[in-house]
Amino acid sequence: MSDARRGRLSVVGLGPGSEGLLAPDAAAAFRDADDLIGYFPYVDMAVRLAGPLKATLHASDNRVEMDRARHAFELAASGRKVVVVSSGDPGIFAMATAVIEALHAECEAAGNAADNSSGESCGDFTSNAAGERAATWRAVELVIVPGISAAQAAASRVGAPLGHDFCVLSLSDNLKPWDVIERRLELAASADLVLALYNPISKARPWQLGRAFDLLRRHLPATTPVVLGRDVGRPAERLIVTTLGEVTPAQVDMRTVVIVGSSQTRAFPRGDGSLWVYTPRWYEAAPAGEAGSPDASGDGAAGA
Amino acid sequence: MSDARRGRLSVVGLGPGSEGLLAPDAAAAFRDADDLIGYFPYVDMAVRLAGPLKATLHASDNRVEMDRARHAFELAASGRKVVVVSSGDPGIFAMATAVIEALHAECEAAGNAADNSSGESCGDFTSNAAGERAATWRAVELVIVPGISAAQAAASRVGAPLGHDFCVLSLSDNLKPWDVIERRLELAASADLVLALYNPISKARPWQLGRAFDLLRRHLPATTPVVLGRDVGRPAERLIVTTLGEVTPAQVDMRTVVIVGSSQTRAFPRGDGSLWVYTPRWYEAAPAGEAGSPDASGDGAAGA
Numbered sequence: 001m002s003d004a005r006r007g008r009l010s011v012v013g014l015g016p017g018s019e020g021l022l023a024p025d026a027a028a029a030f031r032d033a034d035d036l037i038g039y040f041p042y043v044d045m046a047v048r049l050a051g052p053l054k055a056t057l058h059a060s061d062n063r064v065e066m067d068r069a070r071h072a073f074e075l076a077a078s079g080r081k082v083v084v085v086s087s088g089d090p091g092i093f094a095m096a097t098a099v100i101e102a103l104h105a106e107c108e109a110a111g112n113a114a115d116n117s118s119g120e121s122c123g124d125f126t127s128n129a130a131g132e133r134a135a136t137w138r139a140v141e142l143v144i145v146p147g148i149s150a151a152q153a154a155a156s157r158v159g160a161p162l163g164h165d166f167c168v169l170s171l172s173d174n175l176k177p178w179d180v181i182e183r184r185l186e187l188a189a190s191a192d193l194v195l196a197l198y199n200p201i202s203k204a205r206p207w208q209l210g211r212a213f214d215l216l217r218r219h220l221p222a223t224t225p226v227v228l229g230r231d232v233g234r235p236a237e238r239l240i241v242t243t244l245g246e247v248t249p250a251q252v253d254m255r256t257v258v259i260v261g262s263s264q265t266r267a268f269p270r271g272d273g274s275l276w277v278y279t280p281r282w283y284e285a286a287p288a289g290e291a292g293s294p295d296a297s298g299d300g301a302a303g304a
Numbered sequence: 305m306s307d308a309r310r311g312r313l314s315v316v317g318l319g320p321g322s323e324g325l326l327a328p329d330a331a332a333a334f335r336d337a338d339d340l341i342g343y344f345p346y347v348d349m350a351v352r353l354a355g356p357l358k359a360t361l362h363a364s365d366n367r368v369e370m371d372r373a374r375h376a377f378e379l380a381a382s383g384r385k386v387v388v389v390s391s392g393d394p395g396i397f398a399m400a401t402a403v404i405e406a407l408h409a410e411c412e413a414a415g416n417a418a419d420n421s422s423g424e425s426c427g428d429f430t431s432n433a434a435g436e437r438a439a440t441w442r443a444v445e446l447v448i449v450p451g452i453s454a455a456q457a458a459a460s461r462v463g464a465p466l467g468h469d470f471c472v473l474s475l476s477d478n479l480k481p482w483d484v485i486e487r488r489l490e491l492a493a494s495a496d497l498v499l500a501l502y503n504p505i506s507k508a509r510p511w512q513l514g515r516a517f518d519l520l521r522r523h524l525p526a527t528t529p530v531v532l533g534r535d536v537g538r539p540a541e542r543l544i545v546t547t548l549g550e551v552t553p554a555q556v557d558m559r560t561v562v563i564v565g566s567s568q569t570r571a572f573p574r575g576d577g578s579l580w581v582y583t584p585r586w587y588e589a590a591p592a593g594e595a596g597s598p599d600a601s602g603d604g605a606a607g608a
Contacts, residue, residue, distance in 0.1 A: 015327070023327065089456055093467070097467030098585065104572050104580070138574065147452065152396070152450040155450070157448075159448070164401070165488060167497065170468075175587065180496075180587055187494055188497075191488045276407070280405055
């Protein structure tokens with residue numbers, strides 16, 4: 001395969017869904033694409049936020065992530081500039097994982113021994129048809145453009161509930177057993193971590209969120225702040241600040257991200273009667289000097 | 305205070321530090337600001353990414369978050385457009401929390417009973433000088449502009465290590481006891497969550513990261529992928545993919561974010577000899593159909 005024909009596959013995050021929070025690199029990728037692949041509402045959103053686009057649109061239904069990923073590699077391997085679009089951050093419960101999984105599966109299918117955790121699998125291979133296909137996929141320039149995820153957008157609207165240690169869990173038991181999810185909720189609550197819950201509920205998973213709330217109520221006070229953020233950053237944005245004692249699954253749908261505070265998370269009223277919610281930077285006791293003098297939370301960490 | 309004099313305080317994230325990943329809302333806030341307040345490297349970065357700026361620059365040293373927050377409120381309460389700048393996402397171990405904490409402390413200092421977890425504190429207050437100051441602070445339009453955080457940027461460069469459930473922890477024991485951090489590491493590792501570690505090490509905290517790695521080695525195989533991302537998105541970007549068995553604290557500094565995989569996280573070689581790292585969407589066993597047919601991971605969750 002000549003370099004001139006080297007295709008590019010970009011996995012791109014829409015962010016929350018407003019132009020103002022769409023990364024310029026994401027907008028540029030959409031505009032430069034020959035092909036745009038994704039779940040149809042996200043393809044529509046890319047056109048709305050960055051369009052008009054020259055790309056051929058390949059909008060698909062949900063639940064076909066691996067098909068989408070393989071289709072994207074096939075197009076890119078033919079020399080095209082392909083974008084796979086995700087909402088939020090493609091690296092958080094979204095298409096980046098499916099795309100990398102597809103590439104790994106192709107490498108493994110090419111007959112290389114799989115020692116998955118050591119990086120020893122998927123070496124050189126060109127000796128058969130499967131190997132040649134894997135080689136063309138691997139020659140594709142693969143780029144992931146991160147985005148602002150739903151929990152971050154919801155947090156920014158209500159204050160800083162994710163300002164201290166937190167945990168990001170998907171409540172979907174489509175691809176992991178429910179008992180693993182319960183165990184993670186138990187351990188995260190025992191660790192007194194703030195929780196950001198993705199995929200909280202759906203028609204096919206009606207009871208799981210109620211079980212999750214019940215479980216968390218055994219660890220946390222009823223007054224623990226809970227934030228429900230639906231379509232944050234989009235025209236239909238809706239935010240609810242409630243408590244663990246009062247929240248019900250009926251307030252939540254699959255387009256909602258749920259943030260459950262830790263024992264330290266606080267709420268207090270704004271001027272307009274709604275609430276600010278934040279989790280203090282300190283834990284258990286305010287440090288000396290917190291009330292008025294310079295404190296000592298930072299390290300100048302450029303990584304924040 | 306008349307509406308014409310209503311000031312605005314925006315807490316704004318720089319994202320990882322490249323123009324292409326700076327949200328347009330963030331760039332607009334920098335350009336519109338009368339005053340820009342922050343740790344001096346972040347003020348410099350805002351000027352580099354969005355400048356020239358008309359704002360008066362108030363660059364300060366690190367470890368003065370609460371002073372910065374109060375200064376910002378005072379300026380905004382006088383009717384100015386003030387921006388407090390953070391790297392990454394201001395809501396993740398950054399200035400949004402300090403700003404909201406400062407507001408809450410001011411409300412509480414105004415003499416209102418503090419029932420911190422129920423949102424009952426900080427009601428109306430104008431009966432004394434402290435109350436009037438709290439009222440002027442609360443009248444400020446307070447806006448938080450989220451950003452792409454360091455762990456997301458690092459993840460995007462190496463694949464999708466955060467593609468499944470994960471935990472975001474600060475290793476700094478400046479504001480929380482070290483035993484709380486150890487307990488959280490233990491519980492997160494027991495839950496088999498991927499870990500993103502912020503503030504991993506500093507001159508004042510030289511031994512903690514080594515202890516953390518030792519603790520994690522008791523739960524996870526030595527082959528577990530570890531990603532070290534330093535200055536990701538900036539000119540000096542450096543990425544290392546190693547393993548839990550091989551990583552040493554000497555490879556890490558305070559500008560590095562550390563991602564430690566779960567038992568499921570995998571690595572495999574790219575064409576250029578470096579490694580892709582990802583955490584599969586499924587857990588424990590690949591679902592039926594994973595190898596070739598449409599799978600069932602998605603819910604059409606717009607929240608991702």
